[in-house]
Amino acid sequence: MPKEVNIGILGLGVVGTGVAKILLEQKKLLTERTGVEFRLKTVVDLDWERDRGISLDGIRTTTDFEELVQDPEIEVVVETMGGIEPAFSFVMSALAAGKHVVTANKALIALKGRELLEKARECGVQFLFEASVGGGIPIIKSLREGLIANKILRIYGIINGTSNYILTKMHQEGLDFSEALQEAQAKGFAEADPTLDVGGGDAAHKLTILASLAAGGFVDFGSIPVEGITELTSLDINFAKNFGYVIKLLAICRFNGTKLDLRVHPTLVPGDHLLAAVNHELNAIFVTGNYVGDTMFYGPGAGQSPTASAVVSDLVDLARAILQPEGGYTLQMINPEKNVALFSLDEIANRYYLRFFTLDQPGILAKISGVFGKYGISISSVVQLETHGEKNYVPIVLLTHEAPEKAMFKALDEIKKFDFVRPDLLRLRLFK
């Protein structure tokens, strides 16, 4: 008889339902592959009216979270309710009650990961979160185990499917941001309020998790500079294309000595880089290790079945820990007591894409490039298009060589004061 592991699911939304489905549909396969019988015992949710398309016959359904915590048979709680509260309090109680916890809740880990991990340690239980980044892509296991021999030098992630879908549509079909957003919403790839996705916040949550794994200690979510894709126009996509680049919203983690350079922003990626070929709602995490070199992990970053696939892989890892009560362990790469220092933007340098709309007057390019010269910023390409007809403003686009962020901010402040420059200038960074 295989050992039985009793599982409780907290939150029967899209992901929770997906996990229940796999546990019910693949009971036999999972037992064959692991030697453990996963039994879905209890599901907690407030709404029992909605039809989720699965039969929960023989499974305890309740609105009372305490039933999970107080049931000594339940060894693992799967948190798929989302949000910070009450999810945080519930997970803390579950850990305190000696339950292992698996979650797909990236915001929760990004904001409360340290406390949760400390509590899990204190209570001698596991806290796993494979599904929190990259959906079904086993990126966390790969960082934690597959690449364990490596110092992780660089991570570049396309880890927000909504933004990548919008950028792909803008790039391939010439749509403007708002048109592409509407299409993403119509297809279910963007929420009614897309702020967290297109503003870069969701990618920053996930970057916090990836960077913490790479650094071995929690990084502070609030210190990550974040820029979204809402200011991009189809004009910028086209200019970038003509320069040989594709614009992607990248979550970036670069080690330099003992400090980390973390950011989320739209980035001009060279057209022949593999990341440039990651399209639609798909995700990819490009990881460079000191021994392994460049690797990339690609797949669906969201969706019921892919995310549930990742949650179940955590359950299988937990089964190993449960089978081995004396010292059974999964590798936890993050030490909650370790602090990780971050670079501020002021300390780093980048190449830039700059797009201005200026009045069509003589001498303007000279004035703009004069300011860059003053701050030691060297220009590598310029495109100024002719005006046709009634337009008063013409676009000027520049690519620069590498320059300190500090100098760039000062130069742009000065350029903004020219009365021939429209206020909607755009500054993007190039991949490095």
Added chain:
Amino acid sequence: MPKEVNIGILGLGVVGTGVAKILLEQKKLLTERTGVEFRLKTVVDLDWERDRGISLDGIRTTTDFEELVQDPEIEVVVETMGGIEPAFSFVMSALAAGKHVVTANKALIALKGRELLEKARECGVQFLFEASVGGGIPIIKSLREGLIANKILRIYGIINGTSNYILTKMHQEGLDFSEALQEAQAKGFAEADPTLDVGGGDAAHKLTILASLAAGGFVDFGSIPVEGITELTSLDINFAKNFGYVIKLLAICRFNGTKLDLRVHPTLVPGDHLLAAVNHELNAIFVTGNYVGDTMFYGPGAGQSPTASAVVSDLVDLARAILQPEGGYTLQMINPEKNVALFSLDEIANRYYLRFFTLDQPGILAKISGVFGKYGISISSVVQLETHGEKNYVPIVLLTHEAPEKAMFKALDEIKKFDFVRPDLLRLRLFK
């Protein structure tokens, strides 16, 4: 004090040296991350003259394999000598002596995996081989653990770096096969005798391993149809490009019901597929699971450090097993007792790329297409180029709709008999 795990390396070639380097250089990091101290105790090799660029002070060096087997302190043997014999006998003895074994030897697993895994089971030890496919890419762990909830439906692997390097050069620089091969040899990406690489045998070894993991039982290496890239010309690369395809040597595993369709052959991959962007000596494994959907794992498929990175990840997995003597286990997805049925080529259907050189006479296309019509094979595109000057033969290229392999072989046998067709016709398959 962390528990010490004593390791013996068998074969101090490129990979063995890489493993020794990581164990020596990253001792502290590995102990921090795993709670185990990896101690390289003994290295066995016949050649102690050659300089490997590492210091083995304090490590026992010997030419006698028996020293590993008879040393009760050594818990893990890393087999990095390569080849079938004496590697097979040595690994069997190590397993019999109760040592866990980690190997990067894909030929050994492809040909002797069943016996080795049975022996490991019988002796209650682990036999791990992450480095055997995809070098540093954690593909085996991903199949075994990360995607454990999934039935694996499809695998498409670019898993021979030499072939991919040659095809990339042919594609990007218009080189012919022999020129590209010479360049690969000059750069160290191809051996003096490249048969195993460019003939597809190496990819077939690795496909045997991937397919066995996916199927949960060993597949028979000898039953896999294998075609290499030696017949490709720059003309074919260009025709494919103009049709919108890139030619890649793919290792293919497709589940259909309970049987497996396994093959290694050059394949026309659509230009916008992510696999088409995997260039140079890099590897990628595209995996479709029933829950996760499409994923891809990309990275260096060979080389000292990447391969050693994978070997060390196996050592870390083993450390878990060693720390947990009562029931500690890593997931072994392959059941050596399970037989997996394969389709024969006769049973499957494909789309084809066909290139003929024919005399420049009237009515030839009608005769060729007449034969295809007779066998129910439908043509989707034809290109026939004009001759200029003294050439007697002109190329005709056809793409077909999906047709049974059986019908295609019969049709081609008939076409070969036309006296206006040169014997060097080429038949490739399209990605499906």
